[in-house]
Amino acid sequence: MAFPHAVVILFKMVPNMTLYAVFQESYSSVLSPAQPQNGFHTDQYTTTYTSAVTEELTVSISQPVYNNSDYTNTSSLVGVAGIDVPIKTLKNLSPFEDIGPNGYAFIINNNGFLILHPGLQKQLSYLSGPPHIDLLDVEEDTEIMTLIRDGMITGKSETVQIPGKIRIDDHHHIPHNEIQFSYTPIPNTPYSLGLVNLKNSDHMVVQKPETLKKITLNISLTLLAPWEYCKNQLPGTDIDQLMKLQASMKDKKKKCNDNLIQGLLWSQGWTRQLLQKWQLDHSQDFFSRSVFTRFGLSRFFPNSVKPDVARWRDPWHNPALRRGEVNKGVSVIPHPKGAYISAPVTIKKDKSQVLAGVVGVNFTASALRHHFLEHIKDSEWLNQEDYLLLLLDDGGLIVTANRKEFFGVTLQGRFIGDLPIPILNNLKDSGVYKMDIVVDRQALCEQKKLIESSAGLRSHHVPNIFTLVINLLIEVFSWTEYLRYLIYSGVLAVLAPSVDAWTEWGITQIGGLEDCTKERAVYYFGDMHSLPNTMKCTNASDKIPFWAHRLPNTNALLVAIEMNPNFPECGVFSDLPSIHAQRVEEVESCAYQARFRKRPASQAACNATVGDGGCNRCPQQIEISVVLLLLMLAFSTGSVNSIYHNN
Numbered sequence: 001m002a003f004p005h006a007v008v009i010l011f012k013m014v015p016n017m018t019l020y021a022v023f024q025e026s027y028s029s030v031l032s033p034a035q036p037q038n039g040f041h042t043d044q045y046t047t048t049y050t051s052a053v054t055e056e057l058t059v060s061i062s063q064p065v066y067n068n069s070d071y072t073n074t075s076s077l078v079g080v081a082g083i084d085v086p087i088k089t090l091k092n093l094s095p096f097e098d099i100g101p102n103g104y105a106f107i108i109n110n111n112g113f114l115i116l117h118p119g120l121q122k123q124l125s126y127l128s129g130p131p132h133i134d135l136l137d138v139e140e141d142t143e144i145m146t147l148i149r150d151g152m153i154t155g156k157s158e159t160v161q162i163p164g165k166i167r168i169d170d171h172h173h174i175p176h177n178e179i180q181f182s183y184t185p186i187p188n189t190p191y192s193l194g195l196v197n198l199k200n201s202d203h204m205v206v207q208k209p210e211t212l213k214k215i216t217l218n219i220s221l222t223l224l225a226p227w228e229y230c231k232n233q234l235p236g237t238d239i240d241q242l243m244k245l246q247a248s249m250k251d252k253k254k255k256c257n258d259n260l261i262q263g264l265l266w267s268q269g270w271t272r273q274l275l276q277k278w279q280l281d282h283s284q285d286f287f288s289r290s291v292f293t294r295f296g297l298s299r300f301f302p303n304s305v306k307p308d309v310a311r312w313r314d315p316w317h318n319p320a321l322r323r324g325e326v327n328k329g330v331s332v333i334p335h336p337k338g339a340y341i342s343a344p345v346t347i348k349k350d351k352s353q354v355l356a357g358v359v360g361v362n363f364t365a366s367a368l369r370h371h372f373l374e375h376i377k378d379s380e381w382l383n384q385e386d387y388l389l390l391l392l393d394d395g396g397l398i399v400t401a402n403r404k405e406f407f408g409v410t411l412q413g414r415f416i417g418d419l420p421i422p423i424l425n426n427l428k429d430s431g432v433y434k435m436d437i438v439v440d441r442q443a444l445c446e447q448k449k450l451i452e453s454s455a456g457l458r459s460h461h462v463p464n465i466f467t468l469v470i471n472l473l474i475e476v477f478s479w480t481e482y483l484r485y486l487i488y489s490g491v492l493a494v495l496a497p498s499v500d501a502w503t504e505w506g507i508t509q510i511g512g513l514e515d516c517t518k519e520r521a522v523y524y525f526g527d528m529h530s531l532p533n534t535m536k537c538t539n540a541s542d543k544i545p546f547w548a549h550r551l552p553n554t555n556a557l558l559v560a561i562e563m564n565p566n567f568p569e570c571g572v573f574s575d576l577p578s579i580h581a582q583r584v585e586e587v588e589s590c591a592y593q594a595r596f597r598k599r600p601a602s603q604a605a606c607n608a609t610v611g612d613g614g615c616n617r618c619p620q621q622i623e624i625s626v627v628l629l630l631l632m633l634a635f636s637t638g639s640v641n642s643i644y645h646n647n
Contacts, residue, residue, distance in 0.1 A: 045190055047113045047132060048087060048120065057087040057122050059115055090116045092228040095195075100355065101294060101321035102166050103197030108135050110190040112149050118316050121442045137441050140164055148181055152192035157184040161199055165436075165524070166326060168319045171579050172395040173436065173522050174326050198325060219243060221275060221303060222268075223313045225296025229264065230256040263295035267357065270345075271299045274359065285367035287338065291345075292321050293357035305362075324358035329553025331358075334399040336413035338365045365412045368400040376402070388563050392416055394555040396424065396433065396523040396579065417574040423546065423561060424523075424574040426535045431528035432548050432557065437577065438522050445516035445583045517584040521577035525550065525557070537570035544570070 044062045051058040062082030094105040107115040112134050114120045119138030135149045144162045151158055159182040165173040178199035185192045224235040230248040249261055271291050278289045278301040288305040292298050292312060300309040312318040323331040324344035333340040342360030346353040372391060389402040390411070401411040406419060417424040427433045529550040534543035546561040 043188070044082075045109065047109060047111075048115050050122065051084060051086075054086065055122075057120065058084050059087065060084050087116055087120075092234075099195060099197040101315045101318065101325050103195065104316060106135070106194045106196070107186070107191050108149070108152055108194070109192075110153055112136075112153055114138065115191060133442060137439075148183065148194075152183050152185075152194060155185040155192065158182070166198075166322065168322050170520070171397065171522065172319065172393070173524050174323075174394070175524060176326065219246065221300055223298040223300070223306070223310055224264070225298075225314050227260065227296050227314075228257070229260050229296075260295060263293075264297055267293035267295045267297040270356070271297065275299050275301060285363060285371075287362040287364060289359075289361050291357055291359045292318055294321065294355055297357075320358045320360055321355075323555070325355045327553075327555060328353075331555050332393050332399050334393055334397045334413050336365075336410075338363045338412070339368055339399050365400070368412075369402075369404070372400045373402060386563050388561040390416070390559040390561070392557045392559060394523075394525045394557070399556060415579050417576055417578055420573055421537070421561065421570040422535050422572045422574050423559065424576055426533055426546070427548060427559075428523075428526075428576060430531055430533055430548075431526040432531065432550075433523045434526040435576065436522045436524075438520055439584075440518045440520070440581060443516050443518040443581065443583070444513040445518070447514045518581040519577070519584055520581040521579055523579065525555075535570075537572055 046060045046062075048057050048059055050056070060082050062080050065078045065081050067076045067078050090107065091105070099105070104118050106117040109115055114133045114135060114137075117133075117135075117138055120133055135152075136145060139145050142164075144160075145164075148160065148162075159180065161178050161180050163175070163177045164179045166176050166179070167173055176198065180197055180199050181194060182196075183192055183194040224245070226234050228234055229245060233245060233248055235245045249256060271293065274289075274291055281289075288300060288302065288308070290298065290300040290305075290309055292315070294315060296313070296315060298309055298313050300306065312320065315321050319333055320331065320340065320342045323333075324342065328344060328346075331342050333342070340360050340362045342358045344358050345356045347356050348354075372389075376389065387402070388406065391399040391401065393399055396416045398411050398414045398416060403411060405411060409419060411419075416427075424433070428435060530548065532545065532547050534545050536543050544562055546559060548557060548559045550557050
């Protein structure tokens with residue numbers, strides 16, 4: 001049989017049955033899917049894994065190969081042939097120009113595991129096994145999303161509009177009532193394709209393509225999104241790569257995406273005047289100026305900020321573009337050195353407004369504070385030293401303030417919950433802010449050191465003596481045979497270094513890190529827009545008054561706190577969760593165990609999950625272990641007697 005692409009046939013040698021049990025444990029998550037495909041299928045599709053060759057997220061498609069050369073009615077299985085498909089290849093097939101900055105494509109398999117998703121992270125730790133990340137691990141785990149997941153698994157096609165939250169970045173989520181999910185099964189595969197976009201995110205089609213084709217791409221102070229504008233060509237950040245793309249656009253033999261190319265050249269036209277104006281302005285208030293378009297074109301000035309702009313050149317990861325599609329006014333993105341302030345550029349289409357891009361300036365911290373004080377100087381009571389004035393964003397980060405420091409803590413870009421005042425508690429309790437806890441099941445943490453304790457760690461499972469003896473004997477018999485293979489693989493790793501050889505030793509390239517689960521809080525605006533209130537401090541007998549007011553058409557909140565000069569320190573910190581991710585420490589032996597529906601099951605009748613550490617192990621599993629141990633003892637005793645008689 002013939003394959004149109006490169007074919008990869010992989011084999012792994014297992015020298016004996018003892019080693020087979022060891023390797024079977026690591027591969028059982030792939031060999032034992034929780035839910036098989038319906039009907040008869042010869043093609044097999046894997047879940048996402050990290051390729052040992054490219055270190056990229058990959059899926060594999062395989063087919064059985066039969067020998068039909070004997071001209072009989074029977075055929076013998078020769079082997080399995082397969083092809084590896086990088087996930088980025090699937091991503092490049094997404095309709096970027098159609099779904100908008102907050103839109104994205106995703107693919108799940110018949111078990112709900114992610115194949116493609118912007119939230120699916122690449123990690124070298126996945127070399128040792130597929131991640132098996134469920135759709136609800138990266139989307140909101142709500143009843144509506146569970147129904148969408150179940151519909152995709154069962155092969156339904158549907159379009160629904162649901163309320164949810166738009167993820168701007170790790171620390172900012174925006175509630176939105178009309179998030180559109182469309183999904184349909186991919187024929188002849190166990191996969192289902194989903195598209196997410198906002199209801200008001202209209203598709204933009206650039207007219208007069210015959211005129212735009214005559215325009216030449218200006219590569220000066222320009223970056224392009226890592227999209228496949230032309231077939232097999234992804235533009236990078238180097239000028240040479242942009243020049244190659246420009247040559248491909250002029251070559252009629254090159255297959256280019258007409259919608260993307262026309263939108264790219266059109267975006268260049270309306271951003272040209274901005275770039276010319278920036279080059280004439282030499283103000284010291286800004287780090288940089290930039291414009292990001294929905295077609296992936298980015299312009300910036302000066303050239304020294306190119307590395308910073310390159311981080312946002314992909315609209316899938318551009319918080320300014322995402323905010324521009326949701327917020328029709330001014331958006332602020334604070335950081336320790338200042339804040340990026342942007343506004344959307346829209347075009348009328350029928351009766352709606354279509355986002356073309358966002359234009360923004362990156363202010364310095366000193367310029368922000370200066371302009372902030374200039375605007376509030378007319379309010380005498382706000383200009384007194386006994387008031388702390390804070391301008392916050394919708395995630396609780398400080399945009400600027402009337403002071404540089406607050407009792408030794410730098411305010412610029414600081415999370416409001418880190419200050420020694422309980423203002424965040426009061427803002428949340430009054431409804432100005434709301435909070436969600438986000439769980440990251442793809443995090444990496446420093447490896448924990450083993451702690452020896454005769455009594456065991458508190459709240460952890462302590463095995464009994466019988467279990468310890470059985471485990472010890474099993475380990476002895478397993479590792480005696482496994483030692484020879486480790487020595488062989490270690491020598492092979494030194495003579496012919498490869499990722500696969502080193503992973504046999506449990507060594508990867510992540511440098512003392514291990515998979516873990518982290519939690520962090522995400523704050524966002526609530527229903528309350530303005531209020532006066534008070535908060536309690538330990539160093540003051542009276543409650544301290546404060547005021548909060550949302551600035552219209554922005555994601556900013558002005559907070560004024562009356563700080564009594566006689567009692568400058570409040571002495572009370574916020575007890576709410578921080579936005580900084582923290583590792584989840586297991587309080588119980590089975591705490592934070594993944595749900596059964598999200599993990600491949602073993603073949604045991606009690607539905608115990610693979611590698612569950614004994615949390616759900618069945619009684620029959622323990623009996624099987626004892627029987628295997630007795631058989632191993634009998635076999636080894638017979639071998640010793642045979643050797644003794646022979647001698």
